[in-house]
Amino acid sequence: MSEETYPVPSRAMRGARSSMPAQAEKGRTAWVRWMIVLGLFAGSAAAAFAQEVSETRDRSWEGRRERRIAPFRRDAEAVMKLVEPLMTSLHDATVEVLSEGRPAALGIVIDARGLVLTKASQVPGTSELAVRFSDGRRYNSIRVAERRTNDLVLLQMEGAERMSFATVAFSDQDPPSVGSLLISAGPDGKPIGLGTVGVPPRPVEEFGVLGINLEDGPTGPIVAVVLPDSGAAEAGIQDGDIVESLDGTSYRTAEGLRKALGALYPGDRVKLSIRRGDERLDLTAELRDRWQLLIGDRAELMVNGPTNGRASGFEQAIQHDTVLEPNRCGGPIVDIEGHVVALNIARAGRVATYAIPAEIVQRDINSMLEELAQAETIATPDAETTPVSAVQGGE
């Protein structure tokens, strides 16, 4: 099968190129350049049109090409310079959120007492979280409220409750129409991407799957099929495994377990207790977006570039074409007037980034703040720092 000779589908394509056999012809190097014809085949034949194309090109030519086209790109330096003044007001209120010390998402300060809104699935409660400002200030942070339906979470910066932060105000205008320009803000007050609205706000259904088929067995649900490249396969789940429990709850029927899994989102990690023969195993597996499993083709996955684990399941999302790294989600988007019109929620593929419209973000912020206020009235008057952890413990 020729597919197996394809290079590793990673962002490190340049590296892969250099490892290709060199043609000793006047210093020219041959490498595999990916080219995909864009016809789409439904179902299992999806890979049919993905082709690699070998090209013999001078590497320095490639470098010159990059430099040559740079001024013509839609996000050329000159264009980005033009839109930079639009985000001056966001400078102090757009932050980086670190998970275990590494940049995991961008965040938006939405409350002067140090509350930061970001993309929930990028900042798991089990890891050490911190918020970092562009001037280097850094605050350890904890999750205090979450809205799973839109993958939003509020973080409280610790030791910052009595400080006063600049905040971002979301626009109360109608969402931007198709063709509108969208500029994504970075943590240093600089634009990190320019794109346009491709599809007006719509519900983006979630299709999180573990990648197993289940059957009823005498003692409980049995794994009948494990899909290759799925979260289940990666976790080591095998055909014939008996699922004794999911996150501590046991299910008597395959249908019951399917329902429980169906309520989860892509990017969620679950703990499964498995019985395999005489063995008992505890495995952790991640749910993935179903389309990623269906593609199952490396070339196609590669041209999509890195995407978020949770790239579907949003109540309402604007689809736009801004090229964004998955860990640059969670930050604000401004329109050409400088109004904050949306929050980037997921990089979903080569052509799609999703953003939650300002109105929905504001509604979720309000309800989370309300939730916090109620918790505070219950927890006070003990101490001023407890309300936050009280809420978290109470979840």
Add this chain to the structure above:
Amino acid sequence: MSSLTRTAMLLGMAFLAPTASQGWAEDIPLPIEKGTYISVTDQLRDLLAGKSPQTIDELKAIEHQQQRVAERIRSCTVSISIGNSQGSGVIVTEDGIVLTAAHVAIEPGLQCEVRLSDGQRVPGRTWGMNRFVDAGMVKLLSDVGPDGKPWPYATVGMSGELSDGTWCLATGHPGGYDESRGPVLRMGRVLYRDHSAIVTDCALISGDSGGPLFDLSGRLVGVHSRIGSEVIDNIHVPIDQYEASWERLQKGDAWGYLPGFRPVLGIRGRKGGGAAVIETVTEGGPGAQAGLKAGDVVLRFGDKPIANFSELQEAILNTMPGQRVGMLIEREVDGAVRKLWLKNVRIGRSQE
């Protein structure tokens, strides 16, 4: 057949008319408000020629123009399905000629299902394809839209007048037709162009093939064809290529192959003669992998009866590398002639 030819000629004129009436930077408005053309203000004229926006006001003007053009180009953007393959297309005449990629139309004379931007399904038939550049043509069976009105169509521009940096808009059905979503707009700029291809940073993916690329004034300048690994490698067929081979496309001719994507089976035979006899099979080639042997006589390739080797060659050229087809062959086994059905013959690719 004669009525088809007559229609085709009329359609050809309908295509040429808007092209001839429009130059770049032209002030004269179209006589009728039809098609997708929306004239640009003086401010945007330089941007059409590739200049970078210099002020935030120019960017605002781009946005305003984009929003207006986006509304118009939506209605002429279609999805095309043939069998289990799916791509996009764009209606370019009021009686329903659709431009698409050659690899979406596959081969002449096929029935296809076309979905309009509002989700309605209408039947179509594939016409010709110039595979050298991946240009294909489809005709909607009805010469008028479902409501008896002319089909919504795109105003055709001239790709020869594009510049590096020209601001453009792309639509299509990425990932296939999605009822809850419809066509998806993307924007970008021309990064490179020659007579056979335009490269832009309008991000494309599978399912977009055959979809339209417009300039800021809503004129069709290209049709999506293929992508490279980088998100800035999106390749479109220049619209001038369609005009250059318009008559052959209308007649239902298919010719050439896309460089780098030439379909091969790795078999040889003699042209002419009464049967498609395989004389040699390349070791390790796609034919050998599928189990073909020297001496086999090919009777059917996919759903086509094969009478001689030339017909077989043509049938192979009508496929794409990676496609799987069935083949009916005749082979002598232990002195007896038997018919064998090879189910999954995977077409290979020549680097040419």
